[in-house]
Amino acid sequence: MSALPYKVARRLRSLVTDRLKPFSVLLDPELRVVTWSGDNNYYGFEDLNRGDKAWERFPFLVDLQITQPLQLAFVDVNNGRAAHIDIVPDTEYSYLIFMDATEQRDRQRELQQKANELSLLTYRQQGLMKELRAARDDLAVKRRQAEEASQAKGRFISGMSHEFRTPLTSIMGYVDLLTQRPEAWEGALDYLAAIERGARHLLSLIENVLDQARLEVNELVISCVPTDLARLAQDLLLIFESLATQKNLTFDLKLQGELPQSVELDSVRLRQVLINLIGNALKFTDTGDVSLELGWYDNQLSAVIADTGPGIPEPDLQRIFEPFQTISQISHEGAGLGLTISKQLIELMGGELSVSSTLGRGSRFKVKLPAKQLSEPAFIAEAQTPWATSDSGKQKGHILLVEDNDDIIQLVELFLTDAGYKLTVAKDGRQAVDLALHRKPDLIFMDMNLPVTNGLVATRELRNAGFNRPIIALTASPSTADKQQALDAGCNEYLQKPIEMPRLLGITREFLQGNYHVV
Amino acid sequence: MLSEQALLTYKHLQATYRASLKDKNTLLQGHWQEFERSEHPAAALKKLRLFVHRLAGSAAPYGYKNLSSIAREVEILINEYTGANSAHSLDEQMEASIREQLRNVVTRLITALDDAFFEQAPG
Numbered sequence: 177m178s179a180l181p182y183k184v185a186r187r188l189r190s191l192v193t194d195r196l197k198p199f200s201v202l203l204d205p206e207l208r209v210v211t212w213s214g215d216n217n218y219y220g221f222e223d224l225n226r227g228d229k230a231w232e233r234f235p236f237l238v239d240l241q242i243t244q245p246l247q248l249a250f251v252d253v254n255n256g257r258a259a260h261i262d263i264v265p266d267t268e269y270s271y272l273i274f275m276d277a278t279e280q281r282d283r284q285r286e287l288q289q290k291a292n293e294l295s296l297l298t299y300r301q302q303g304l305m306k307e308l309r310a311a312r313d314d315l316a317v318k319r320r321q322a323e324e325a326s327q328a329k330g331r332f333i334s335g336m337s338h339e340f341r342t343p344l345t346s347i348m349g350y351v352d353l354l355t356q357r358p359e360a361w362e363g364a365l366d367y368l369a370a371i372e373r374g375a376r377h378l379l380s381l382i383e384n385v386l387d388q389a390r391l392e393v394n395e396l397v398i399s400c401v402p403t404d405l406a407r408l409a410q411d412l413l414l415i416f417e418s419l420a421t422q423k424n425l426t427f428d429l430k431l432q433g434e435l436p437q438s439v440e441l442d443s444v445r446l447r448q449v450l451i452n453l454i455g456n457a458l459k460f461t462d463t464g465d466v467s468l469e470l471g472w473y474d475n476q477l478s479a480v481i482a483d484t485g486p487g488i489p490e491p492d493l494q495r496i497f498e499p500f501q502t503i504s505q506i507s508h509e510g511a512g513l514g515l516t517i518s519k520q521l522i523e524l525m526g527g528e529l530s531v532s533s534t535l536g537r538g539s540r541f542k543v544k545l546p547a548k549q550l551s552e553p554a555f556i557a558e559a560q561t562p563w564a565t566s567d568s569g570k571q572k573g574h575i576l577l578v579e580d581n582d583d584i585i586q587l588v589e590l591f592l593t594d595a596g597y598k599l600t601v602a603k604d605g606r607q608a609v610d611l612a613l614h615r616k617p618d619l620i621f622m623d624m625n626l627p628v629t630n631g632l633v634a635t636r637e638l639r640n641a642g643f644n645r646p647i648i649a650l651t652a653s654p655s656t657a658d659k660q661q662a663l664d665a666g667c668n669e670y671l672q673k674p675i676e677m678p679r680l681l682g683i684t685r686e687f688l689q690g691n692y693h694v695v
Numbered sequence: 696m697l698s699e700q701a702l703l704t705y706k707h708l709q710a711t712y713r714a715s716l717k718d719k720n721t722l723l724q725g726h727w728q729e730f731e732r733s734e735h736p737a738a739a740l741k742k743l744r745l746f747v748h749r750l751a752g753s754a755a756p757y758g759y760k761n762l763s764s765i766a767r768e769v770e771i772l773i774n775e776y777t778g779a780n781s782a783h784s785l786d787e788q789m790e791a792s793i794r795e796q797l798r799n800v801v802t803r804l805i806t807a808l809d810d811a812f813f814e815q816a817p818g
Contacts, residue, residue, distance in 0.1 A: 383700060397699070444698055583715075583753035586708050594701035625748065652752055652770075674755030674763050 197276040203230045205268040207237065219274055220255030234272065236261065242270050250281050340381065343374035350374075365614060384513045391520045398525055402550050403443035405435045405477065409470055411447070414572055416454050416466075425458065425465055432471030432478070438550040439477065442525055446477075446545065449518040449529070453481040453541045456514065461485035464538070472549075476527075479543040487535040496531060573688045574598045576617035578608040578634065579650065580626055584675065588621070591677045597684065605629025609637050616645070619687050621671070621680075623650040624662060632665045639666035646687045650675065712757045713812065720808040722746060727801050737777070744773045747804070759811050765804045772797050 180188070192198070199214035199221070207230040216224055224233065231237045236251050246263040253259055253274070258281035262273040350367040353360045360367070390396040413429045420427035450468070457466040464484025471478040488496060497519040522529040527545035575592055579585050580603045592599050600615060602608035606629045612620060620638075624631035635647055649662035649670040659670045671683060697705055726746055730739035747769040755763035776793045 386700075386703075399699075581749045581753055583712060583749075584756065587705075587753075587756050590701055590704055590708065591697065594698050652748060652767075673752045674760075675752075677756060 195276070197274075199274040201230075201234075201272040201274075203270045203272065207231060207242075207270075209233065210269070214274070218276070219253045219257060219259060230272075237272075250277050250284075340378065343377045347371050347374040365611070384517060387517050387521075388513045391517065391524075396521075396524065398442045398445060400440045400442050400547075402438045403441055403446075404438055405470060405472075406431070406437075408443060408447060408450075409435075409468065411572065412450055412454060412468060415451065416458060419458055420466060423458065423462070425461055425463070427454075427458070428465060428467040430467055430469040432469060435470060435472050436549045439472075439547040440550055441477070441545065441547040445521050445525065449521055449543065450479060450481070452514045452518050453543075457481050457483035457485065457539070457541075461538070475546055475549060477543070477545045477547055479545070481541045481543075482538060483540075484538040487537055488531070488533040488539055489535060493531060493533060497529075572596060572598070573618040573684075574600065574615070575684065576600050576602060576608065576612055576615070576620045578602045578605065578620060578622045578626065578631065580604060580623065587677070588675070588680065591681060592684065595681055595684075603627075605631060605634030605637075608634045609641070612638055612643055613641055616643075618645055619684060620645070620647040621650055622647050622667065624658070625652065632661060635662070635665040635667055648683060648687070709757050712753070716808050716812040719746075719750065720805060720812065723750075723801070723808065724805060727805075740773055740777060744770060744777075747773070754811075762804070762807050762811055765800065765807050768800050769797065769804055772800060 179185075197215045197218045199212065199216050199219055201212040201224070202210040204210050209224060209226055209228040209230060211226065212221075212224055216222065221233070236248055240246075240263075242263055242265050244265065248261045248263070250258050251261050257276065257278040259274040260277045262271075262275070264271040264273065350371050354364060354367055387396065409429055409431065413427070416427050454466065454468060461483040462485070466481070466483045469478075469480040469482070497515050519529045522543055522545060525545055527543060530542050531539060532542075533539035575597050577585065577588055577592075577599060579588070579601065585601055589599050589601070600611060600617060602611045603626075605626045608620070608622065608626075609629070611617075622631045622635055626634070629637075631649060635649070638647065646668045647666060649659070649667040650673055651658055651662060651670050652673040653659070654672060662670050668687070669683060671679065723743075723746060726739065726743040730736050730743055733739045747766040751763050751766035751770055753763075754760070754766065772793065776790075776797065
């Protein structure tokens with residue numbers, strides 16, 4: 177390479193000097209400063225002296241063996257500037273050559289900072305993306321759940337409207353028949369019975385929906401009372417025996433070992449659950465038998481309801497206790513809430529309800545319910561609080577109420593049916609005589625002041641026709657003569673109006689237990 | 696005395712009964728005016744008697760004992776009025792006196808029905 181022209185070389189040297197701010201220091205073999213040239217002030221070495229110890233003034237030399245040329249890049253010097261430093265040995269002496277790298281360092285730092293910021297942003301962005309994905313997934317799950325809930329409610333509403341419409345259509349049909357075609361009155365009792373069945377079915381649907389709503393908001397309260405399990409079982413047998421017979425099925429009650437005379441539990445709710453389970457078993461079983469097996473082990477009541485029905489497919493078994501499920505076998509009738517409510521009720525009482533089933537062979541629902549065994553028999557405890565609960569003194573019996581005042585009918589019906597009695601209503605004396613002779617109720621409440629045929633005449637007719645069950649007169653008159661007249665006509669007792677419901681229930685219980693004078 | 700479920704139904708029946716008190720009041724006033732204006736009050740009185748008889752029987756079980764007892768007072772007065780009238784013809788002074796008593800009690804019953812309709816349902 178040929179030499180550059182002098183002017184060019186000078187220009188270049190001037191450029192290098194301006195840009196690199198060169199500064200060189202000569203060090204002796206003991207690494208002490210001998211001499212320096214260049215811009216020492218630029219690098220903060222205004223006070224450099226001959227003989228200065230190099231490792232004190234230039235800390236980057238500490239522990240450094242200078243045996244060959246060395247380059248140190250971006251060394252921070254005293255005044256905050258940066259330099260690339262060349263160390264050039266020359267025989268036993270060495271040169272340190274400083275070249276300015278401040279701007280380069282700052283630019284690099286700035287770049288590094290930007291890169292750092294960028295990676296921080298990227299990191300944050302990744303976090304946000306992750307959150308966004310999680311939120312989107314969460315939203316999808318929630319949307320799916322909402323859709324499923326909405327579908328379930330939709331199925332429930334459409335099922336319920338069908339369930340409500342069916343008995344309502346039947347009720348309205350019979351009512352139309354009775355009101356518009358007088359000749360239909362010949363079959364009136366059957367039509368009324370059908371209307372009653374329809375109405376009761378509706379009532380039980382509504383009760384189920386209300387129970388479910390109360391369970392959902394934790395408003396359902398468990399109320400434990402002394403309960404006679406054997407009597408409860410007998411009641412269930414009475415309720416379901418005839419239904420089973422109608423379907424040519426056998427309904428068996430099996431008591432495993434000896435049951436305690438009295439245990440403390442919510443008998444109303446337990447009865448509700450057992451009625452639901454036995455009712456289901458009978459509904460779905462077409463041949464064979466349904467049984468209720470009751471046992472008492474380790475302070476726990478065990479009730480097993482077994483049937484020889486079609487059984488429940490495995491996938492349906494998993495969902496059988498969920499509300500509003502359209503399980504082929506379970507929900508073809510009803511709100512699809514009975515089993516949900518039963519399970520929740522049993523769990524609310526501290527127990528368990530489980531199911532096992534074999535397709536084609538039948539199903540078994542098992543209730544395990546812890547309860548406290550009492551030393552006193554249940555009926556004694558009940559007698560101490562005669563009106564404490566609706567269950568106390570429950571006796572099944574059929575009562576005929578003869579009354580033309582709808583306001584009173586509604587109340588009496590509420591109190592008597594709530595206490596477990598079956599009620600039929602007649603609105604005049606003529607209808608009362610027909611119904612009583614046809615249906616043979618266990619007890620009649622007869623208003624004396626009735627249209628068509630009054631209560632006195634109707635009572636006399638019934639006694640003359642051989643009706644020998646108790647008749648209680650309902651009379652508004654406080655006069656002894658009127659009361660005597662009612663007794664003379666064949667009434668066993670009279671109840672002064674306005675009726676006091678506790679008295680009405682008391683007298684019902686008294687007479688149905690047989691504590692009355694035979695006419 | 697009632698189960699939780701039946702208690703709800705009872706409250707519902709009670710509310711329905713309370714709502715019916717307005718119509719019952721209108722009916723009562725209709726019967727009373729018919730009696731006051733009628734040339735032959737026997738038929739109007741029969742309707743009025745049946746009305747208060749039913750009210751006396753139904754109001755108390757729904758918690759309106761006061762209504763029941765005033766309705767019963769009206770029923771007893773009507774019984775007296777018709778009983779006395781059928782046994783012997785009432786003189787004008789006697790009839791006017793019983794009518795006045797009846798008017799007073801019916802007015803009390805109208806007010807009591809009004810109060811019961813606008814008050815809270817009895818517990």
